[in-house]
Amino acid sequence: MTEETGRYPLRLEGDGVPMVRFQKVTKRYGPLVVLDELDLDVAPGEMVTIIGPSGSGKTTVLRMLMTLETIDGGVIYVDGEPLTHMVRNQGLVPANSAHTRRMRSKIGMCFQHFNLFPHMTALGNCMEGPVQVLKLSRKEAEERSMELLEMVGMADKRDEHPSRLSGGQQQRVAIARALAMRPRIMLFDEVTSALDPEVISEVTSVIRRLVSTHNLTMLMVTHQMGFAREISDRVCFFFNGSIEEQGPPAELFEAPGRERTRQFLNAVLEAN
């Protein structure tokens, strides 16, 4: 691994260091190559949306960045530092758990199925990380969490358990829970896919607010082309584990340059 990663910089320096860099990142499940030497940069404060057919590796990109998956080749950098690796003796070696935990603190994620902790209230879910990981006092953690629950419009449900909340409400709590850790990068994996159509806007309006008021770097996987087009700085079309085409939303949606992109967009349009 050390030799193989010899051609990767130990850290990224100079002007315009990306917040996230995938450099020749490969991910395999057995014989199946899910990401094939993927290169992707995301600038600080940028909102990048990933679209593409099922199985093209969109979720895998987010999960690798959240360190929920191991890496089979290449290096991921976050904020200039290697995420999947660490520096030892002037070389990169696979990250140990201390390094992983330190780097992971910069990243937050929301899941398609919310994954709230069912035995805790909405407030309890938000306070868990600040109390257990950031070691804030309960009072500080509660203040911070209430501020965020307020922001997502869930302050009045602070004492409810997830089983008593609708999908849209659960997802908003999940967003507050992730933000309570003050990440610099937020990942959204199809956060509206499990929702009834009439509550989707509850969640998209929260994300819209985040984009306009927070200086977060965001990566979002979605099948909602309208929403992607409206809020993204850049859209990446994934196909078979690599980026087939990317660009500003107006360009990519109006005048896709590649045949596969056109086919995908047409298919999605027809489905809606």
Next chain:
Amino acid sequence: MIEWQWGLVWELAPRFVDATGKTLFAAGGGYGIAVVLGLVFLAMQRVPLPAVRVATREFVELIRSTPLLLQIFFVYYVGPQFGLILAPWTAGLIAIGVHYGAYLSEVYRGGIESVPKGQWEAARAINLPTVTAYRRIVLPQALPPAIAGMGNYLVGIFKDTPMLSVIGVAELMHTATTIGAESYRYLEPYTMVGAIFLAISLPAAFCVNAFEKWVRRKLGMAK
């Protein structure tokens, strides 16, 4: 035709009260050991040392695939040949504790595996250390599904205590057999043993059920 003698029942009652106490002690003590050993077996199957994991796994499998009676004999009769001399009570509690510990470790494992993967991932995403994720997120959710299994084995261990009679532990079965040998009356003593087991097992099963519901409610996870 042999006749049921109520007089004998009253006469024997004090001895059965005493034996019931001993049976409950054997079941409770054995269960206490099993609950803790189950956790130890579980933890040893999750340490990052493959040799320990495999050895524990094999041991648990061995215990689960051989009869409890054999294990009781082993501890009590084979132990002394290796210099391990134990009183019947001690040997009995160890055997029953290890036996049910093996089963309970599987119950715990089932409980933990019933917690969806997404819970681990959410814990990871807010950067909880593994031990904290177990303590705060996974174990509380593994508890309600494990309670049903734990309750079944509590009743099971109670019903298995008669096996301790074979090494001379004076629990209910042993008492009934002794009485039979003294008085040549078997109908009343064994019927009384049956009645006592029934009178304790049924409410116990009911309580376990109620307890599971109560825990679910406490955790806000009522179905």
